[in-house]
Amino acid sequence: MKRLLIATALAGLIAGPALAEGMDNAVGNTVRVIIDEAGNGFDAYFDADGAYSDSLGRSGASWTASGSELCLNPPEGAMNEDGSPATASCGPWNPDLAVGDSWQTDGWGDGMITISILEGRGHTAPTPPAPGTE
Numbered sequence: 001m002k003r004l005l006i007a008t009a010l011a012g013l014i015a016g017p018a019l020a021e022g023m024d025n026a027v028g029n030t031v032r033v034i035i036d037e038a039g040n041g042f043d044a045y046f047d048a049d050g051a052y053s054d055s056l057g058r059s060g061a062s063w064t065a066s067g068s069e070l071c072l073n074p075p076e077g078a079m080n081e082d083g084s085p086a087t088a089s090c091g092p093w094n095p096d097l098a099v100g101d102s103w104q105t106d107g108w109g110d111g112m113i114t115i116s117i118l119e120g121r122g123h124t125a126p127t128p129p130a131p132g133t134e
Contacts, residue, residue: 022095030118041126055125
């Protein structure tokens with residue numbers, strides 16, 4: 001369940017566009033999110049107009065940021081697996097992370113994740129979490 005929450009928090013997003021201070025390191029690059037020791041995870045893509053998508057096939061979401069806090073917003077009308085309305089999820093962001101660097105945080109759920117920035121787009125994404133292991 002924790003992996004689903006992390007993936008949803010970092011991937012399944014809503015609100016309006018906002019290129020924010022501290023996200024210039026992510027915009028136009030690939031943000032790799034590894035959620036377990038086996039290397040499972042996904043790639044996230046942040047656009048300058050506030051659009052968000054990822055290698056799990058989620059799109060139509062948006063992001064906002066303020067300093068070291070990133071909020072991912074699900075598309076309007078998005079629902080969680082349990083049928084409840086999806087809401088924005090906020091967590092820490094490292095505005096000092098450079099292309100090629102990695103950072104670990106447990107601020108997006110109840111487990112440690114590794115966030116890396118890869119230059120540009122078009123990388124082969126990591127293996128997504130297996131269904132039922134979230």
